Amino acid sequence: AAAEPGDPAQRARKPRGRRRPDLPAPELWTELTGLAASSEPEDGSEGAAEGRAAAVSLEEALLRLAEFLSVQLGAEESCGGPADLGQSGEVPSLLTVTSQLLALLAWLRSPRGRQALLQGTQPAPRVRPPSPDGSTSQEESPSHFTAVPGEPLGDETQGQQPLQLEEDQRAWQRLEQLILGQLEELKQQLEQQEEELGRLRLGVGATDSEKRVQHLTLENEALKQSLSLMRDLLLHWGPGPPIRAPQEEAEALLELQGRLQEAQDTTEALRAQLQQETEQNCRRELQQMHGQLAGLRARMASLRQGCGDLRGLVSTFTQSCQGSLSEARGQVSWALGALSSGGPGTQLPEGQQGPPAGCPGRLPELKGNIRVLCRLRPGTSSSLVSVEPGPGGTVTTCYRGRHRRFRLDWVFPPDASQEEHLSVPGLQQAWLATIPRTCRPFLGSRLVSQVFRELEPAVLSCLRGYSVCIFTYGQTGTGKTYSMEGPPEDPGIVPRALQSLFREMGAGRQHRVTLSMVEIYNEAVRDLLAPGPPERLAVRQGPEGQGGIQVAGLTHWDVPNLETLHQMLKLGRSNRATAATAMNQRSSRSHALVTLTLRAASPPRAPGTAGTLHLVDLAGSERARKAGAAGPPRGDPDGARRLREAQTINRSLLALGGVMAALRAHRPHVPFRDSQLTRLLQPALGPGTTAVLLLQISTRPEDLGETVCSLKFADRVGQVELGPARRRRVPRSSGTPSSLSTDTPLTGTPCTPTPSPGSPPCPSPDNGSGSALAPAEGLPL
Numbered sequence: 001a002a003a004e005p006g007d008p009a010q011r012a013r014k015p016r017g018r019r020r021p022d023l024p025a026p027e028l029w030t031e032l033t034g035l036a037a038s039s040e041p042e043d044g045s046e047g048a049a050e051g052r053a054a055a056v057s058l059e060e061a062l063l064r065l066a067e068f069l070s071v072q073l074g075a076e077e078s079c080g081g082p083a084d085l086g087q088s089g090e091v092p093s094l095l096t097v098t099s100q101l102l103a104l105l106a107w108l109r110s111p112r113g114r115q116a117l118l119q120g121t122q123p124a125p126r127v128r129p130p131s132p133d134g135s136t137s138q139e140e141s142p143s144h145f146t147a148v149p150g151e152p153l154g155d156e157t158q159g160q161q162p163l164q165l166e167e168d169q170r171a172w173q174r175l176e177q178l179i180l181g182q183l184e185e186l187k188q189q190l191e192q193q194e195e196e197l198g199r200l201r202l203g204v205g206a207t208d209s210e211k212r213v214q215h216l217t218l219e220n221e222a223l224k225q226s227l228s229l230m231r232d233l234l235l236h237w238g239p240g241p242p243i244r245a246p247q248e249e250a251e252a253l254l255e256l257q258g259r260l261q262e263a264q265d266t267t268e269a270l271r272a273q274l275q276q277e278t279e280q281n282c283r284r285e286l287q288q289m290h291g292q293l294a295g296l297r298a299r300m301a302s303l304r305q306g307c308g309d310l311r312g313l314v315s316t317f318t319q320s321c322q323g324s325l326s327e328a329r330g331q332v333s334w335a336l337g338a339l340s341s342g343g344p345g346t347q348l349p350e351g352q353q354g355p356p357a358g359c360p361g362r363l364p365e366l367k368g369n370i371r372v373l374c375r376l377r378p379g380t381s382s383s384l385v386s387v388e389p390g391p392g393g394t395v396t397t398c399y400r401g402r403h404r405r406f407r408l409d410w411v412f413p414p415d416a417s418q419e420e421h422l423s424v425p426g427l428q429q430a431w432l433a434t435i436p437r438t439c440r441p442f443l444g445s446r447l448v449s450q451v452f453r454e455l456e457p458a459v460l461s462c463l464r465g466y467s468v469c470i471f472t473y474g475q476t477g478t479g480k481t482y483s484m485e486g487p488p489e490d491p492g493i494v495p496r497a498l499q500s501l502f503r504e505m506g507a508g509r510q511h512r513v514t515l516s517m518v519e520i521y522n523e524a525v526r527d528l529l530a531p532g533p534p535e536r537l538a539v540r541q542g543p544e545g546q547g548g549i550q551v552a553g554l555t556h557w558d559v560p561n562l563e564t565l566h567q568m569l570k571l572g573r574s575n576r577a578t579a580a581t582a583m584n585q586r587s588s589r590s591h592a593l594v595t596l597t598l599r600a601a602s603p604p605r606a607p608g609t610a611g612t613l614h615l616v617d618l619a620g621s622e623r624a625r626k627a628g629a630a631g632p633p634r635g636d637p638d639g640a641r642r643l644r645e646a647q648t649i650n651r652s653l654l655a656l657g658g659v660m661a662a663l664r665a666h667r668p669h670v671p672f673r674d675s676q677l678t679r680l681l682q683p684a685l686g687p688g689t690t691a692v693l694l695l696q697i698s699t700r701p702e703d704l705g706e707t708v709c710s711l712k713f714a715d716r717v718g719q720v721e722l723g724p725a726r727r728r729r730v731p732r733s734s735g736t737p738s739s740l741s742t743d744t745p746l747t748g749t750p751c752t753p754t755p756s757p758g759s760p761p762c763p764s765p766d767n768g769s770g771s772a773l774a775p776a777e778g779l780p781l
């Protein structure tokens with residue numbers, strides 16, 4: 001509308017690139033042509049005047065309308081008009097078509113239009129239906145419909161005018177209805193186009209719209225990318241698939257059920273396969289384990305064998321160490337003794353740089369030699385008897401002009417105490433107290449005189465299952481009983497040994513201690529702890545295969561504590577036969593044997609140990625004449641009894657000498673059966689046992705002969721080899737482990753001996769019908 005209608009450039013520019021207004025459809029044009037041909041103007045002048053005016057105004061109106069529509073179309077193009085908004089490019093512009101139709105209708109209804117139609121002046125060939133691309137030319141302008149004014153109608157048709165008019169009238173009515181219908185349709189389309197045009201005009205303009213479209217496009221692209229990104233994020237991190245419709249849910253559920261079934265089938269198959277593989281692996285591993293177990297068993301057997309070998313080596317090494325230690329002690333003591341005897345700064349004489357021969361050392365210990373200790377009784381000293389005290393000490397005698405030198409394992413001087421004696425003149429007691437107890441034995445007899453200390457290790461070895469026998473030998477009145485029993489103020493070996501044992505066992509002791517005590521009086525074995533009066537017990541050989549001997553009726557007592565033990569020993573000593581002789585006011589007229597058995601508790605199903613301690617106080621050898629037993633006055637029953645006692649004592653001691661000689665010489669036959677003493681001592685002198693002889697001698701000149709005899713006896717005993725000490729193991733089910741044991745079960749009831757001598761202990765022990773002296777040879781050690 002803003003364009004200049006008369007501008008030719010504008011006029012030529014308008015249709016550019018855009019289809020021109022549409023023309024009526026061919027059918028419509030044909031209909032219009034037919035109508036025009038059958039109609040004639042009623043008033044020629046008036047029609048001519050109108051035709052001129054209509055021709056001018058219509059042409060201009062059409063041109064202006066065409067320009068307006070062109071401008072409108074251009075505007076539509078620039079703002080992306082209806083074609084860009086989704087309308088097809090073939091759809092003609094409604095405004096154009098409508099305007100043309102309106103103009104055409106107005107012209108046709110005019111007289112000139114009707115005349116033109118009747119005269120056929122319409123350039124039909126030049127009016128063409130709109131091309132597919134909508135383009136048109138100036139030839140289509142309605143101006144070409146301009147009629148020729150003043151041209152008359154034909155005469156032949158004037159008679160037929162009423163019919164023709166009615167016919168034309170009906171045709172015009174049909175045409176009018178047709179056109180009105182199409183017009184109505186076009187109006188609706190026009191309204192829609194106008195609405196769209198109005199919407200477009202509401203915008204900020206074509207340029208802004210484009211920018212906005214670009215902006216919206218970019219924004220749309222950004223939103224699409226953002227949406228895609230959000231979708232990906234939702235797929236990865238979202239709560240899950242969106243909620244779907246029930247149908248979809250049902251389908252998805254079915255699909256999921258199918259998948260689940262497949263997964264279950266797969267799982268089942270995998271499980272079966274896994275189980276099969278597991279079974280195969282287990283079988284394979286089991287076979288490997290069996291192989292490893294067999295290898296371990298073989299290795300264990302090998303280790304057991306190696307362990308046994310190692311035990312043997314350790315045992316040998318221990319014995320070797322003990323021997324070396326004992327040898328070192330002997331050397332130190334000997335050196336100290338030699339230095340002390342020579343005074344300060346005295347050099348050891350040539351040839352005495354080493355320990356004396358016979359010093360207790362490793363070899364005798366390994367051989368199991370009977371150790372011989374010699375103790376001199378205090379009394380009148382004589383130059384005929386000289387001693388070198390200490391370990392490996394010597395006793396030199398001069399009897400009937402013949403000098404004899406006896407070397408013993410340990411020589412205790414007359415002033416030796418029962419245990420130890422720290423009586424060195426000039427030495428402060430405080431200084432002595434600083435000497436470690438373990439080092440005191442190395443100081444020798446000059447500093448420490450001891451009897452029991454030398455015996456204590458052997459005594460304590462009973463707790464570990466060893467069999468130890470300590471027996472005294474010597475002339476009557478030389479102090480055998482004193483050394484074994486001792487006075488209450490200075491107890492001897494037996495009470496100290498028992499005290500040491502119980503102290504070693506402690507309060508929660510793991511050992512069962514049993515006690516038996518017998519005496520051999522005039523070759524009669526009597527139970528010193530029997531409940532009733534002492535009776536003579538029968539000694540016989542044990543059953544075949546078990547060896548040993550049996551003492552019928554011998555009782556064994558469980559000893560709960562040390563006090564009870566002392567009371568029982570006191571009771572037994574009181575029951576022992578003693579008598580006053582010329583040599584001893586209280587001379588022992590019998591051999592006394594105290595046997596203490598210590599059975600160690602052991603783990604379940606493990607063999608226990610049974611150690612035995614034999615404490616033997618032999619009756620003194622005596623010469624009947626010196627003892628006053630010889631030549632008793634006629635009718636003196638005591639003298640005859642003493643004589644008989646002396647005879648039996650000497651006989652038994654002679655038998656003991658014979659046994660020692662046989663043992664020393666390794667004779668196949670050892671005459672243990674020559675006396676009751678040797679029979680009862682057989683278990684204590686068997687292989688693997690430890691035996692210690694405490695020789696008591698007198699230094700008096702009148703006793704010199706007896707002293708020499710005792711030293712000779714001790715010399716023979718010292719050469720007896722009993723073999724390395726061995727522990728005795730007993731099965732748990734076995735009875736009393738003692739070598740002097742009853743053949744009946746023990747009651748286990750502790751004894752409470754009565755204080756009065758001779759009265760039977762109470763309660764009564766379980767007296768067996770016989771007792772067995774288990775032979776050491778038969779032990780599995």
Ligand SMILES: Nc1ncnc2c1ncn2[C@@H]1O[C@H](COP(=O)(O)OP(=O)(O)OP(=O)(O)O)[C@@H](O)[C@H]1O
Binds near residue numbers: 376414480483696
């Ligand atoms: N080392 C000693 N110290 C002090 N007195 C001792 C010592 N040795 C022995 N006696 C005393 O000598 C006496 C005799 O001792 P004991 O009875 O012990 O001799 P024995 O060898 O047992 O005699 P027997 O063989 O006749 O029984 C006792 O009075 C005892 O006190």
